[in-house]
Every structure is written in C-alpha cells, then in structure tokens.
Amino acid sequence: xxxxxxxxxxxxxxxxxxxxxxxxxxxxxxxxxxxxxxxxxxxxxxxxxxxxxxxxxxxxxxxxxxxxxxxxxxxxxxxxxxxxxxxxxxxxxxxxxxxxxxxxxxxxxxxxxxxxxxxxxxxxxxxxxxxxxxxxxxxxxxxxxxxxxxxxxxxxxxxxxxxxxxxxxxxxxxxxxxxxxxxxxxxxxxxxxxxxxxxxxxxxxxxxxxxxxxxxxxxxxxxxxxxxxxxxxxxxxxxxxxxxxxxxxxxxxxxxxxxxxxxxxxxxxxxxxxxxxxxxxxxxxxxxxxxxxxxxxxxxxxxxxxxxxxxxxxxxxxxxxxxxxxxxxxxxxxxxxxxxxxxxxxxxxxxxxxxxxxxxxxxxxxxxxxxxxxxxxxxxxxxxxxxxxxxxxxxxxxxxxxxxxxxxxxxxxxxxxxxxxxxxxxxxxxxxxxxxxxxxxxxxxxxxxxxxxxxx
Amino acid sequence: xxxxxxxxxxxxxxxxxxxxxxxxxxxxxxxxxxxxxxxxxxxxxxxxxxxxxxxxxxxxxxxxxxxxxxxxxxxxxxxxxxxxxxxxxxxxxxxxxxxxxxxxxxxxxxxxxxxxxxxxxxxxxxxxxxxxxxxxxxxxxxxxxxxxxxxxxxxxxxxxxxxxxxxxxxxxxxxxxxxxxxxxxxxxxxxxxxxxxxxxxxxxxxxxxxxxxxxxxxxxxxxxxxxxxxxxxxxxxxxxxxxxxxxxxxxxxxxxxxxxxxxxxxxxxxxxxxxxxxxxxxxxxxxxxxxxxxxxxxxxxxxxxxxxxxxxxxxxxxxxxxxxxxxxxxxxxxxxxxxxxxxxxxxxxxxxxxxxxxxxxxxxxxxxxxxxxxxxxxxxxxxxxxxxxx
Ligand code: SF4
Ligand code: SF4
Numbered sequence: 001x002x003x004x005x006x007x008x009x010x011x012x013x014x015x016x017x018x019x020x021x022x023x024x025x026x027x028x029x030x031x032x033x034x035x036x037x038x039x040x041x042x043x044x045x046x047x048x049x050x051x052x053x054x055x056x057x058x059x060x061x062x063x064x065x066x067x068x069x070x071x072x073x074x075x076x077x078x079x080x081x082x083x084x085x086x087x088x089x090x091x092x093x094x095x096x097x098x099x100x101x102x103x104x105x106x107x108x109x110x111x112x113x114x115x116x117x118x119x120x121x122x123x124x125x126x127x128x129x130x131x132x133x134x135x136x137x138x139x140x141x142x143x144x145x146x147x148x149x150x151x152x153x154x155x156x157x158x159x160x161x162x163x164x165x166x167x168x169x170x171x172x173x174x175x176x177x178x179x180x181x182x183x184x185x186x187x188x189x190x191x192x193x194x195x196x197x198x199x200x201x202x203x204x205x206x207x208x209x210x211x212x213x214x215x216x217x218x219x220x221x222x223x224x225x226x227x228x229x230x231x232x233x234x235x236x237x238x239x240x241x242x243x244x245x246x247x248x249x250x251x252x253x254x255x256x257x258x259x260x261x262x263x264x265x266x267x268x269x270x271x272x273x274x275x276x277x278x279x280x281x282x283x284x285x286x287x288x289x290x291x292x293x294x295x296x297x298x299x300x301x302x303x304x305x306x307x308x309x310x311x312x313x314x315x316x317x318x319x320x321x322x323x324x325x326x327x328x329x330x331x332x333x334x335x336x337x338x339x340x341x342x343x344x345x346x347x348x349x350x351x352x353x354x355x356x357x358x359x360x361x362x363x364x365x366x367x368x369x370x371x372x373x374x375x376x377x378x379x380x381x382x383x384x385x386x387x388x389x390x391x392x393x394x395x396x397x398x399x400x401x402x403x404x405x406x407x408x409x410x411x412x413x414x415x416x417x418x419x420x421x422x423x424x425x426x427x428x429x430x431x432x433x434x435x436x437x438x439x440x441x442x443x444x445x446x447x448x449x450x451x452x453x454x455x456x
Numbered sequence: 457x458x459x460x461x462x463x464x465x466x467x468x469x470x471x472x473x474x475x476x477x478x479x480x481x482x483x484x485x486x487x488x489x490x491x492x493x494x495x496x497x498x499x500x501x502x503x504x505x506x507x508x509x510x511x512x513x514x515x516x517x518x519x520x521x522x523x524x525x526x527x528x529x530x531x532x533x534x535x536x537x538x539x540x541x542x543x544x545x546x547x548x549x550x551x552x553x554x555x556x557x558x559x560x561x562x563x564x565x566x567x568x569x570x571x572x573x574x575x576x577x578x579x580x581x582x583x584x585x586x587x588x589x590x591x592x593x594x595x596x597x598x599x600x601x602x603x604x605x606x607x608x609x610x611x612x613x614x615x616x617x618x619x620x621x622x623x624x625x626x627x628x629x630x631x632x633x634x635x636x637x638x639x640x641x642x643x644x645x646x647x648x649x650x651x652x653x654x655x656x657x658x659x660x661x662x663x664x665x666x667x668x669x670x671x672x673x674x675x676x677x678x679x680x681x682x683x684x685x686x687x688x689x690x691x692x693x694x695x696x697x698x699x700x701x702x703x704x705x706x707x708x709x710x711x712x713x714x715x716x717x718x719x720x721x722x723x724x725x726x727x728x729x730x731x732x733x734x735x736x737x738x739x740x741x742x743x744x745x746x747x748x749x750x751x752x753x754x755x756x757x758x759x760x761x762x763x764x765x766x767x768x769x770x771x772x773x774x775x776x777x778x779x780x781x782x783x784x785x786x787x788x789x790x791x792x793x794x795x796x797x798x799x800x801x802x803x804x805x806x807x808x809x810x811x812x813x814x815x816x817x818x819x820x821x822x823x824x825x826x827x828x829x830x831x832x833x834x835x836x837x838x839x840x841x842x843x844x845x846x
Contacts, residue, residue, distance in 0.1 A: 127796045128792070128793070128796060129784075129792040129796075129813070131532065131786060131789075132789050132792050132793065133789070136789070136793075140793070156758070158587040158588070158758060159587075161562055161789070162561050162562045162756070162789040162790050163793075165587055165756065165758045165790075166755065166790060166792075166793035166794070167793075169755070169758055169759075169761050169793065169794075169797070170793060170797065172758075172759065172761065173762075173797050173800075184587075184758065186586045186587050186588045186593055188584045188586075188596065189565070189583075189584035189585070190584045194599070195584070198592075198596060201592065202592070205592070372562075375565075375568065375582065376566060376570075377569070399530065399532075404533060404534075404562040404563055404787060404789070405562035405563070405565065405566060407529065407530035407533050408528065408529050408530070408533050408537070408562065408563055408565075408566030408569075408570070409566055409569065410528070410529070410530050411527045411528035411529070411570065412528070412573065415573075426530070428530070428531075428532075
C-alpha cells in the first residue's frame, strides 16, 4: 500500500464533489470513451472495402455508440438507467425499457484505448493491489474517483470470480454510490434444477428491485416479445458457430465470439438490430465457407493450427499478437471462451418459464460465468466439447492474472487435453495490460510451444 | 517461542497447533473415532460433532514446498491451498475419513476438484455457500446443511437427530464462551497471555475433538489464574485478516514490541465471538442463521462490509488497541479489496492501519520486522480516544 495512494484518496475525500460536479466528471470521462469508439468507427468505415466483416464492425460500433448516447442523455436529463452486467438477464432491462451500461465496459470493450495504461497505474496508486484482476481494478478506480456515471439502480455481479463481489462491495462502500440502490443475484455453486430455480427467484427479486426504484416495469407480453427476439439471435449465433467447424474456419479472431457476445448480451439483447447483425454475420460466414475462404483471404496462406483460445481475447494487445500467430504459423483462433456456449432458448410459454430459462442461460451458459462459477468439470467439459466439435489442434489457456480459479484448474485442463491427445499451452499474462508479460515474451513462449509440439 | 504459562493443557494446544495429526486426534482414532477435515470456517462443524465425527479445520502446518501441488495450481494462486494440497498429495492428510470444501474463494474451491481427482478419501464434498447475508440465502444454506446431514448419515452410517444437533450446538457454544473468556483475559493492560499463546489456544480448538477440547480449555483457564501479566510492550495491536494459523507470524510482530491483543480473523474471534442461537425450534435453522448472518462475516459475503467494520471497531475498542494490522495472503482478491476499504474506514476513525501481504509459510521475517517496527513508532504515544471514534 503506497503512501501516495492514500494521500490521493484522502485528498479526494477532503474535497467531496457535489452531485453536480460528480455528474460532470463522470460524464466527461464517459464522453472520452464515446469519442474513442467514434474514432474507431470512422477508422472501420475506411476499411469497409476490404471485406464485409468491416461492415459488421461498423454496425457493432454504431450500436455501441447509440447505447452510449442514450446513457449520456439519461445522465444529462435525469432519466432512469441501470449500471449492470451482461449475465443479469438483460432481456429484462430491455423489456422494462431501461437503458443500461456495463460496469466493466472499459476493460472489456475499450481495452485498447490509449488511456487504459494510465488508468491501470492510477488504480494501484489509489491503493489497489497489483495482483488484483486489472478488469476489477479499473472499474474500482473509476468508481472511487467519480469517473463512472451514477445510475438510478445498480445491478451487481457476484460471480464468476472473487473480484466481482469485491467490486460490488466497493460500490456499496463508496460515499457517492452509497445511495444507489443495488441488487445482485446470488449465484449458487451448483448447477442442478434446485440451483436454477433459486436463481430464477433471485432474478424475480432483481426485477422487483428495479421496478421499485425506477417505477419501470414490463408486461408479460413485452417480455415474451423481447425473449422471442433474443431466441432468434441465439439461433443465428448457433448456426454461425456451425460454420466455424469448417476447415478452413471462415473467420479467425477478428470477428466472432467477442462481438457476438457484446451485441447479444451487452447492448441490444432481444432487439431486432441485434438479430439483423447476426443475419449479416451468418450471410458473410456462409459466403466464405461456400468459397472455401479461411481466416486470411490470401492465395499463399493456409490454416495450419486450429486454436481454442480458452478466455477473453487479449484486447489490450490483440493486434500485436493474433495477426502474428496467423501469419507466422497459420494458427487460427477457431473458438474462444465467449464464442460458444449452450444457448438455452427461452421458453416463452409463461412468465415463469421465461424466468426459468433466463436463469439457466445467465447462470449456466453465459461465458466465463459458465466455466468459472462452479466446479472444474465445467472447464474440462467445455474443452472436451469444443476440441471435438471444432477439430481443435491446440488449447490455449492464456492464464490471465485475474483468473485464479482457472489458475487452480490448470492441472485438470492439462490432464483433460492429454486424454484428448491435444497439446495444451498455458501462458501467464494480463489480458488487459501487456506490461505484465510483454507481447514479445508471449510470442516467444507460443513459438517455442508450437515448435516443441511439432506444429511448426 | 517462549511462554510463562505452566499448563499441560497449553502444551497440548501447542502440539495441536504445530502438527496436523496431533496426539489427541490419534487417541480419538485409536478409539475408533473418525475425522472429517473441512476448509473454511463457514462449514457447520456442529454437524460432524452431532454425527460423532471429529471436525478438523484444514491447515498446511509444516509444509515446506509445493512440488506436488504445482501440477494442479499456478503461481498466481494463494500459497495456503497450494501447501495444503501438497501435504494432501504427500499423504499427510491420510488420517482424514472425509473432507468438506466450500466455494469460499477461487483458490480453495479448486481443492475439491483436485482432491477428487487425485486422492481416495472416503467422503469428499463441496457445499454451495451463498454470497449474500439475506433471508433467501439463509434458506438456501439451510437446505445445504440438510443435504450435508443426509450425505454424512449415508457415508458414515450414522443418524443425526435433532437432539444430537442441539447437543452439538450447545457444546460448541460452551466452547465459544470459554474461548471468549480466554480472550477477555487480554483486555487488561498487562494480559497474562500474548498473541502467540492465544493463537495456539484457538487453532488447537479446530484440531482436537470438541468435547475433549472443552475439558482442556476449562483446565487451561484454571491454570491461567496465577499467571503474571505480560508487560514491556510498546503498543497494543489487533490483527484483521483471513487464514492466519501460524503463531510465528504473531511472534515476529510481538518481538518488535507490539502486543497482539485481539483480532478479527478466521482462526480468531470470528469463530467464537457470537454463539449459535439456541432459541430456534429447528437446529438446522439455527445453524443456517448463524453461518450466514449471525457470526461476523468475512469479505466473501457481500452487503456486509459495514457490519464487518463495526465488528473491527467493537474489538478495537474493547481491547483498547493502538493500531490495526491487516494481514493478507498474496493473490487473495477478497482481502486485498477489503483491506483497501479497511484502510479508508480506519483512517476515518483515527485508527492507524498497516497492511502486510505475506506467504502462508512465513518468509522475509526481516522485512516484516522492519515494517512492524516503523508502524510501532507511528503508534507510540498517540493514544486513541475510543469514546470519540466508536
Ligand atoms: S478475474 Fe476474470 S472473471 Fe473476474 S473480473 Fe477479472 S476478467 Fe472477469
Ligand atoms: S487467504 Fe484468500 S485466497 Fe487464500 S485461501 Fe483465504 S480467502 Fe482464499
């Protein structure tokens, strides 16, 4: 714990911001992030000629930016909105007509932003331990320094790791956020029917909490409409994933899991814009498969190693690493942790069946929650399924410094891969901060591994 | 570690703390008794006592390396489960007839997964502990305890009746009351026992069959009657943290002149400061309420930080501490953020706070001494006016 850090916090507490000041400060940062995405969108627009995938990126950024504008409008005009997470059944927020932003949006979606490194360092300066997940440290830093929009209601997340409940407790502890009513669904460790029913009740209580504090509610018909739309999205996603079984895989790391996750779970769950995006993705994928085009569309290139990247993409330094793997080794990320989960369809028969399915999808399916919330069998089972379904040659466990439950599952993952006869690579890095293990080191480790395994 | 306590009971406690399979446990097993190990103080050990089993709180005392468990864990995992698993793989826990784990943290919960894949213990189970402290969570845990009871009954061919559970709760509460008595000896200016000795007493209570421990504890309290108070310390401190079962850590602090007079740790007051209520009709309801809500919680329980801080302040006031030392095992996310909040809250209350990150097997004693010494210097002569802060 550095002295400077404590001084920083004390200084801030010595001059508490007025509500108006806090609002302005949070809004200013939020706008900086919006501008960052706007620049990204403009850059993506210039690439549209290269391929329709860029059009998909532009559409995704349009949706993200719209969502940001809506939040800005809510803050500026005192309209109710939620700060929450993806696996809190966002279909319910949508059915209630409540905009929301994700508390961990910055590390998840803006990990390449130029301000990320500085903010990561500042999180340590206010007193966070360096061994705490960067994705947790950043939102804590933003909350503690008044840089996150104060919502009408907060919906917390108590899974999949020890970090998220601690982030929630900082929210409850922070003087500016203290009055924000917060609700978090309690995730059971088990995955049976009893667990799903309990989680469905927790979702009910969450919905009641939101209604109590925003006066927004939903009709069962509206919820059904949203869930049906959401089901369409998930069916399309499933169909698209079937395409990724092809050799060569039609897409690599640039498009697929992460974007599909962002769009279906973070921004427009159960919205026709989301469905339209997936329709386009499927169309683009089908076209490539029909033409036999792989992740890189170049005559002198071929897919040689099919990778299951068992985590989030390293967005902080993805451009420095993934293209290198493709170019040097023909190594293609065919599937990643966010790309494939069982996609429980929502049974829209009644309100109860919808809650039950939403509980299942959000507790048992949602990426990362699905793997890390419960026992290690969830990791092992996913490896077995994905390796077989996608003809995987190598399973990569990046070993993100925040994923301590995964770190304690490394032996089990290795054994699972050995039983399957598939090489397993464990790196040890920070998905959000390339200074933890440099890109050069990660490359070296990867190259040695591929060579050692006779894959290159 | 020197002591002026002349007590056979105390010697038994020291032996139980310094070893795993201690003499009392060996005697218990020799007489046909069975032992169930458990991780985390939120496992309702009363259930094992009611089943006629000896509950044994898992530690990694005596471990020297993690060579075997390195195949299961990574270097970003807490050293406690790594050492504990290593000992298990070395066969040091072969005296256990059962092992119960909880999803207490990201590191410990994987002990269960690695254990079932590598070891052949008769009864192994993981329980699902909620993350909140409200009524639905009490009810969830109530069911979890009922499932545990059923599983124990089946595995050990015993019947756990309500009466047996009530008796176990009563016995454990009596033990808690005696442990409180021991701790209250430390409220005076020159307490007859120091932090090292107190930790030996409490750790032993998690490793010796409860009824026997109670007898020893009563004897110990009698033996303490004539013991001279310990003077010569420069300041009184409290320890706040998690998995602290190593008296040597306290010894280093006390050698610098800080007397450890109380704590909020899970081998400390959080185990016994509050009793299980005996006013419920159903003992399982009583246990569920106790483990989820009534006992002082640890950071893994959300929505409860304010009560935890109140408990820390209550202890600090009652034991008149000059400062608080927050200990954390490296890579523990829960205590990392909790101490960040502790630091801010205690500063506001005017109570100095020092955070120490450590490994389970004590290393870097010199550095620890230096930091403690510097802390003591900032505390000396300050004096906290508790009437004003709490
Ligand atoms: S440890 Fe993993 S699951 Fe937890 S916050 Fe960090 S990235 Fe997310
Ligand atoms: S100290 Fe923290 S990480 Fe280690 S076992 Fe305890 S709760 Fe888990």
